Amino acid sequence: MKREDEKILILYASFGEGHKQVAVALEEEINATFAPDISLSLDIMKITHPYTSSFTHTMYRQIITTIPSMYSYLYRKTYIKGWLSKGISTLLLTGADKLADVIETVQPTIIISTYPFAAGLVDKLKKDQRIHVPSITVLTDYAIHSYWIHETTNMYFVGSDLLKQRLIDLGISADKIRFTGIPVRSQFHHYDRLDPLLIGPFCPDRFTLLIMGGGEGLFGNETALFRILDEVEVPIQVIIVCGKNQKLKVHLEKELRDSKHDIHIYGFVEDIQQLMAIADVMISKPGGITTTEALTIELPLLIQHVLPGQEEENVHYLVDAGFALYADTTDELREQLKEVITDTRTLHDLRYRIHERHRGTPWMDELRQFLQSDSEIIRIEQTIE
Secondary structure (H helix, E strand, O other), rough: OOOOOOOEEEEEOOOOHHHHHHHHHHHHHOOOOOHOOOEEEEEEEHHOOOOOHHHHHHHHHHHHHHOOOHHHHHHHOOOOOOHOOOOHHHOOOOOHHHHHHHHHHHHOEEEOOHHHHHHHHHHHHHHHHOOOOOOEOOOOOOOOHHOOOOOOEEEEEEOOOOHHHHHHHOOOOOHHHOOOOOOOOHHOOOOOOHHHHHHHOOOOOOOEEEOOOOOOOOOOOHHHHHHHHOOOOOEEEEEEEEOOHHHHHHHHHHHHOOOOEEEEEEEEOHHHHHHHHOOOOOOOOOOOOHHHHHHHOOOOEEEEOOOOHHOOOHHHHHOOOEEEOOOOHHHHHHHHHHHHHOOOOHHHHHHHHHHHOOOOOOEEEHHHHHHOOOHHHHHHHHHHH
């Protein structure tokens, strides 16, 4: 960084925890690397639609959990740019003036977006010649959608080589794409599975299953899952994280109190990397951030419940890459859970592939190069003026 008044603006949205968690990871590491408070993260929906953002978030959660077929339809119909995607974009880009005011106040050197419509708003302001700020888009899933792609975006950070190739196939120059992995907090890069401080109340010699459903604590068909656990003959260690779903936590504490397995039930866990480091395998939804955190710790995945849209694409990537197993039915879940518990070779192979293939170039190295290269900044500014 060249001047003390440099500022990096990070834009996210609280539609699912992933976009926000990536923004948190970016902000923490940028501030630790360059200077305290050099980056600022803001919720784009609260900037552009301050009076309706909470209602919109609630509606999003309702649709995706109670009418997933509707979300799936909209996702597929807008996957490639067309009349519907343009119509929805027009509605969501109505807050451009408010974002322009924020950018004028902050005067950022660079703008990083972890939410597609944030990238879209920045693109609109650049096309309208209202701002001339280099911009980076960080994709928060192992999937690409038309809403992520914008003409004036100067750089894309993506989670896999496959996603990089898909962007190239869509006409994005390879020079503008970096396979960095999806950014996660720095503590996921530093752990020791044998650290006695992490082991705590757990037995390090017993097979440990971690079950997570994301920030909302949604597992899908947890009744079937716990019935299958009862069928496992050898006692194992089971860690269940219910997130912010206190009702689910209370229910499971009552439901599983007589289990033959060693059950540990938690609500929201701040240092989730400690539980991941203890586990042998994790059952979870295939959200981009949770799965990336697990892969960073080299924790194999068993995916049971998939929401429509980007999670479906995440599953395809994770399974095809050999990082995860996927159970589409109760019978498949039963067989795969039995396999990972009894066959050590299965887990070994999953861990080996994660270790060999998951990591890209560290995103901070790419960001540092982007910021410190005078020729790069000059070239970028010339392309947008």
